[in-house]
Amino acid sequence: MLSFIKETKSVWERMRECAKPLVLYGMGNGADKILDWCEENQVKVQGVFASDEFVRGQQFRGFTVERFDALKERLGEELLVVIAFASERPEVLQRFAELDAEQEVVAPHLPLFEEEETVSSAWLQRYEAELQEAYDLLADDRSREVFSATLNYKLSGKIKYLFACETQRVEDIRELLAPAQDEVYLDLGAYNGDTIRELGELTDWWWREVVAVEPDRRNCRKLRVLAEELAERGLPVEVHEAGIWSEQGELGFSDSGGRQSTFIGAEKKTVPVTTIDALAEGREVSLIKMDVEGAELQALTGGRETLQKAAPKLFVAAYHYDVDLFRLPLLLQKIVPQYKIYLRKHPYVPAWELNYICTK
Numbered sequence: 452m453l454s455f456i457k458e459t460k461s462v463w464e465r466m467r468e469c470a471k472p473l474v475l476y477g478m479g480n481g482a483d484k485i486l487d488w489c490e491e492n493q494v495k496v497q498g499v500f501a502s503d504e505f506v507r508g509q510q511f512r513g514f515t516v517e518r519f520d521a522l523k524e525r526l527g528e529e530l531l532v533v534i535a536f537a538s539e540r541p542e543v544l545q546r547f548a549e550l551d552a553e554q555e556v557v558a559p560h561l562p563l564f565e566e567e568e569t570v571s572s573a574w575l576q577r578y579e580a581e582l583q584e585a586y587d588l589l590a591d592d593r594s595r596e597v598f599s600a601t602l603n604y605k606l607s608g609k610i611k612y613l614f615a616c617e618t619q620r621v622e623d624i625r626e627l628l629a630p631a632q633d634e635v636y637l638d639l640g641a642y643n644g645d646t647i648r649e650l651g652e653l654t655d656w657w658w659r660e661v662v663a664v665e666p667d668r669r670n671c672r673k674l675r676v677l678a679e680e681l682a683e684r685g686l687p688v689e690v691h692e693a694g695i696w697s698e699q700g701e702l703g704f705s706d707s708g709g710r711q712s713t714f715i716g717a718e719k720k721t722v723p724v725t726t727i728d729a730l731a732e733g734r735e736v737s738l739i740k741m742d743v744e745g746a747e748l749q750a751l752t753g754g755r756e757t758l759q760k761a762a763p764k765l766f767v768a769a770y771h772y773d774v775d776l777f778r779l780p781l782l783l784q785k786i787v788p789q790y791k792i793y794l795r796k797h798p799y800v801p802a803w804e805l806n807y808i809c810t811k
Contacts, residue, residue, distance in 0.1 A: 453579055455586065455599035461571055462559045462608030466533065467494055471555065472526040474498040476519075477536035478511045484561055485535050486512050498522045502546065519550075534558035534610070539799040547610060547800055557608035558801050563771050564745060570605035570773050578777060585777035588784055590791040593618070597794045601776065601802050610800055620797040620804070625653055627793055627808045628738065628764050632657040635734050637727065639695045639741035639750060640768075641665040644677035646740055647688065651681075660687050662730055666694035666704055666722045695741065696724035697749040727754025731761075738764045745771035751782055758786045765809035769794070770802060779807055787811070 466473060466489070473489075473496055475482055482499070489496050499514040500506070506518045523530065532554045534547060550556050562569050575582070582602070589595050597616045604612035624630065632654050638646055641663035650658065663678070665671045671692045678688035694702060704722040727739065727750060736757055741750050747767055757763070765783070769775045780792045790809045797804035 453575060453582060453586075453602075455595070456575060456602060456606070457599075458603045458607040458609070459572070461606055462557045463488070463492075465557065465608070466531070466559075467492060469531045469555075471529050471531045472497040473531045473533060474500060474522055474526070475533050475535045476500055476550070477534060478516065479536055481537065481561060482511070482535035485533060485559060497526055502543075530554050532556045534800065537799070537801055537803065539797075539804065541798070544614075544798055544800060548614060551610055551614075556610060558610050559608050560605040560801055562773075567772055570602060572606070574773070575602070575606070578774070581777040581781065585780045588780060588792060590793050594792070594794040597796045597805075598776065601796060601805060604802055605773065613796065613800055613802060617796050617798050620795075620806075621649065621653070623793075623795045623797070623806075623808060624649070624766065627795075627810060628766060629810075630654050630658075630738060630764075632659075634658045634738045635660045635736050636662070637730055637736055637739045637741075637763075638663045639727070639739065640743040641674055641690075642670050642742075643673035644688075647677065647681075651686070656684070656686065658686065660689070660734065662689045662691070662734070664691045664693055664695055664725070664730070666692065666724075668692065691725065691730070692722075694722055694724040694746070695743050695750045695753070696726065696746060697753040699723075699725050699729055727751075727758075728756045729753075731757040736761055736763045738766075740766040742768035747771065747775060747779060748782065751779070751786070755786055758783075762787050762789060762811040764811075765790075765807065767807045767809070768805070769807050770805040776805075783807070783809055 475496055498517055499511050500517045500519045500522050503518050506516055509516050532550055560569055568574060586595055586598050600612040600616035630650055630653050636650060636658060647661055663674055665674050675690050678690050681688050701721045702724050704720055741747055743750055767779060769779055783790055783792060789811050793808040795806055795808060
């Protein structure tokens, strides 16, 4: 058994056996999935509440949405609160922490993709060797703390693990990636250019070249507007309306807008895809960021030549698939054995904004 796993019971087991009234905090897709599970497993939900400012007597799945104080008055002071939505907003995270200090609170870890198998006791046993290997190769104690806390959270749903291991994204980028003014930077999954702006602020708005790749047409329009603004300041940004994959070609794409557009299980439309190696040809790539909605493994596979040749600094999302927690660092260590691999968790409930940072 993995020595860094402290929890033995899953969040679903706790919800099934708890004698306290079980109530949901939040509405939407996450709440729908949790309610579906509760109905299938004969777990009684006794109320749904929202933040006070959003309560207007609305209905959700047969429940009248209540304020938390009213719900406690009706059901009693001791509850099992199940957080059913995601947030990175500081005021919401603070509210989660205050609730956790007052009540028993869980935030079930739900898969981002329907076919994904998530962390369970059986999952931990199945991948024990790979998890231990990935844990052992991490570059510092903080990374190992994040690795352990993430798995303990995903099994138990206890948000204390997330709060205990989180650090600030900008500080981690500044200290570990250390972006400089001569970077040749690939932004894979560039969204609307938010990370380009982040890079600009950390380099006093200077770089050698930025290549931004974004397959979603609406996001790409915003990205091109930013590129035009920066071009007027002498800052080159080359925009590709495409996805990133293990080989060049075309793939089905969800085209859903926002941050969650993906190739995984998607067929809405077809878009071109390219590779890191194709983008890097003729360039001295020094920094790569990728948050490509579940295609991180394929993206790294399509960049093997570039990584082996240049060992660019990497910032890689690791939260789309639970197996990415071990399969991404194991692949990176195999491609570039010299990499120092760090893991950082940035503020978010559930365990999103989990990123590997690699330097040589």
